[in-house]
Amino acid sequence: MNGNAAGEGSQGQRYNPAEIEPRWQAVWDADASLYAAEGHETGKPKYYCLEMLPYPSGQLHMGHVRNYSIGDALARYMWMRGYNVLHPMGWDAFGLPAENAALKNQTPPKEWTLKNIAAMKTQMRRMGLSYDWANEVTTCLPEYYRWNQWFFLKMFEKGLAFRKKSKVNWCPECATVLANEQVIGGCCWRHEDTIVEQRDLTQWFFRITQYGDELLAGLDKLEGWPEKVRTMQRNWIGRSEGTLVDFAVEAAVGDAAKITVFTTRVDTIFGATSVQLAPEHPVSKAFALEDDALRVQIEGLLAEQQKAKETDALGAIEKHGVNTGRFAVNPFNGERVPIWVANYILADYGTGAIMSVPAHDERDFEFAQKYGLEVRRVIVPASGTNAEGSELPYTAEEEAVLTGSGEWNGLGCVAAQAKMAAFAKEKGFGTATVTYRLKDWGVSRQRYWGTPIPMVYCDNCSPDEPLPVPESELPILLPENVDITQTNGSPLGRVAEFVNVTCPKCGGKARRETDTMDTFVDSSWYFYRYTDAKNSDAPFDSDKANYWFPIDQYIGGVEHAILHLIYSRFWTKVMRDLGLIKNDEPAERLFTQGMVIKDGSKMSKSKGNVVSPDDMIARYGADATRMYALFAAPPDRDLEWLEEGVGGISKFLSRVHRLVMKFGAAGTAVAETQDKAESAAGQALLRKLHQTIAKITQDFDGRWHFNTSISSIMILVNEIAAHEAAMDAGEVSDGAIREVFRGLTLLLAPFAPFLAAELWQVMGGEGVVFRTAWPEANAELARENEIEIPVQVNGKLANVVKVPAESDEAAVKAAALADEKVATRLEGKNIVKVIVVPGKLVNFVVR
């Protein structure tokens, strides 16, 4: 290039990320120690910075870019603050897409997955992310999934892994079972238009409900987690205190001698005017066997309920019921009440049976109105409470007392609940109890690409009980070259060498379990493996895990608020009880970043609004792409991707580059300049630098509003540019120039690592910029000499006056009164009151 002879800006020195970034990437890739975590023997405090591991689809998307830009900035900052940082990455590599891709491209899942991992790793390196690749974890490799199997055996030993026949969500498209959490709106989470069916299958489960109380109680202590996530988990666990009460069935048939109802309002039991059963309740079934006409009606109700469940319209289902013609006896008052079967009673919550109290429950009221059942009031507002809230149904329990309830009359509702539950227990027809919405975790999947479950079935020696594979036989390798083109049944069931096995107990012929594990198993403990990823004797070394855990900061999308994060908490508690670790919770702090939006909606292939990170990097560089992801919005909010914005950041980085090339080459070795004779320009530069250091340090340590951190760096650069002429003229000392450019580069390092490394080298900085101590804000240098004070008259701005920074109240007031404009406003008025907030404002209240 030619023609641009003027001064410093020759073409060859222009900011060119396409040249700078690959050069530095090569340097970093060649140095495995750069981002390596140190051992516990280091004297430094530890910091475990973790971003959620991606599914290796083959392509990073902008959500990843955002997630990892946040984590990377934090990790680099913590390093510069002198911490021993663990910043690992891995691959959630099992799961259905690999099988789908295999069908489509005739590529085996393993090959497809490993190829994708390689591609995404390249993208991550291009992004300049500071991962410790020595601790990389890939969940689909036997080195990892053998420990899934090991944990399964431990859980089986402790009775935490068990089999039961259960109604399962079946996606016809996936031809597999889905967890409740994978059913969204009655449809499959992967096939949004495919309605999930109910099927009966024998499945493996993890007894997460055993930890229900602890999972719930632990949420209160997770103060570093978003309240939103904690609330979602609380709702998911759905703990509910109530009472079980037995109603005897009149003229009992077979097993159907009593009906146990679950209620949270046992205080209303004198108002119970019917018992309502779920269609699938054993007593419903027993009645149906005796009466064909009734059976048909009950089946009808069941069909309605299932259909509603499938379309997720359960909340809106029209209530239907059928009177069985039979009666149950209320043990509290000996009264006969009719037994109904209804479509809105769920078999899998509580006991599948309720007592219906129309006067004090919305749903019961609606049902009773429809079928003309008796509505009997047994609760009234406590005296002194106004009666308007007492219209039926009256559901209050505070400030409300019992009536028409025999010996319990006059008791407050809450007190009555405890006393009546105790009474039921004493008399042997009930007890206080706790019910959960949380269900045990179904982990069986009838798929190929997952961890084989390490159990065998032997008809000879153990026809009823599955047998665990001995630990010494692990891993049970997932066979390769399996035909996964057939869609029905487990693919592994068709591999004879896999299925046929010698019984570990009797040595005879036995069959292997052919289901694989839910991939949420993989992601429930991967972050422990990061602490010791190469260990072949154990999932990890306890000392190492205990050094690093809990995770100091976990960063990811809010879509994992329930599933992944509750399973991870469960797994941590199980591992603690196995004696492997000491912590009760996996992560001290959790951060959920917002979505990346384009043209008003979430980026997705179907909407065709996907922006490729590779394109952005090719056009503007990785630094600009990452920095934009942090600049465009605070990290917890949704971010609108605007390509022009990335261009703006790129322009800003060019400015920085130009200025450092021009002035920074003087070097960074000397950092102190408290030269008393520093020029006004020099003082202004140092003042802005130290203000910026304070601001960014505060952002990192506090609320993570990196958008304002970056804007403050821009302000600093604007200040530098404004003093360019003064620097040209030699009015600013070399020391001040050095300090300013050195500080600027260090502040930039967490956000734009490539450029920071480049500039550091240009300036002759010692060592690696990312291991250089984070600059410290000098309050003395940051202090303003003069500040502007707004002066208001009756709360309206009159003028702004300049005063020395340390002015006291009287001086500020005097300066305000001395101002001409202010004086004009005050003319002829009576000053009633003067408010002076030192350093902030003056307000004259006049009449």
Place this chain on the structure above:
RNA sequence: GCCCGGAUGGUGAAAUCGGCAGACACAGCGGACUUAAAAUCCGCAGACCUUUACCGGUCGUGGGGGUUCAAGUCCCCCUCCGGGCACCA
């Protein structure tokens, strides 16, 4: 229905503890440089009224009320948008 978020210029946003609303950017407009364009640099920029211009004024943070010398910020009521949960007894 319940529980969380959110609503500020043309756009993304800032205002962290009740103290100058719109920092910093994007887009736009004007200018410098250039044969020209790109790039770069400088400047303008909430709306409205007034004014040749300067100056000046009024309104303004989804809507309505309130507290206060002072409200985007606190309190009460309402609207809309996003997310989660939902006959869970």
